[in-house]
Amino acid sequence: MLPVVQIKGVTHAYLGDHEASLALEDLDLTVEQGEFVSVVGPSGCGKTTLLSIISGLLRPTTGEVAVNGVPVTGPSPRVGYMLQQDYLFPWRSIMDNAVLGLELTGSLDTAGRAKTLQLLADMGLAGKENAYPSQLSGGMRQRVALVRTLAADPELLLLDEPFSALDYQIKLQLEDLVSETLRSRGTTAVLVTHDLSEAIAVSSRVILLQRNPGKIRRIFNVPEEIRLAPPLYARDQPGFGLLFHQIWQEMELAGRES
């Protein structure tokens, strides 16, 4: 089967006033159907740049990116992108916010509404359809943002620090809910996070980048017993501490060498 994400020889340089800064250099990566991978690394190693390139918001200086074999040439509803901020419109109800993606692509119909209502219920938001964002907690608003993204049935979901602004307890609950929802739908996802334990708890592979220039330093496979456990319990699995320690040490080295 064709990988969902194929990145070949991607280099990206941001042009400054006097010189270009190399954010990513000659990066190759594939992500298979149904995989949930995380990208971690020291600040400035190119994590957000990489997601922006996969999403089509940014064109790489050189190299190629394809989603399900189709070259990425710009933003497309095939790729959902969820950020730290929920970007809900305060004047629209929760339901109207949740169907926005479908509305914008002209594909909002009765089936789309029914699917969105089901997703809201799956996310524990039944009964909140007519509320407004200001009446919801931060964790609830992030769940609405996720419903809005998933309702459009993206072939790939990109998550840039979606839980980082939340309280620790809410964050753990949401990690569980999101990873269960994605697993049951077979959605392929790439998560950028600063939280190493979150990366290990939700993914099948952790991609460690190094900076100056941004490159893949090492890819860690998450052992099955951690991968198959719900994120809340993944942290209690015997191999969790060891893997955390290994990635942490490698990340320290990467930070020191750059």
Ligand SMILES: Nc1ncnc2c1ncn2[C@@H]1O[C@H](COP(=O)(O)OP(=O)(O)OP(=O)(O)O)[C@@H](O)[C@H]1O
């Ligand atoms: N718009 C831009 N113009 C110029 N340089 C940029 C721009 N955006 C990012 N950079 C530079 O590119 C490099 C990678 O940035 P990027 O934001 O992708 O890293 P990151 O790993 O996501 O960082 P952080 O963990 O701090 O969010 C950094 O050196 C950054 O300063």
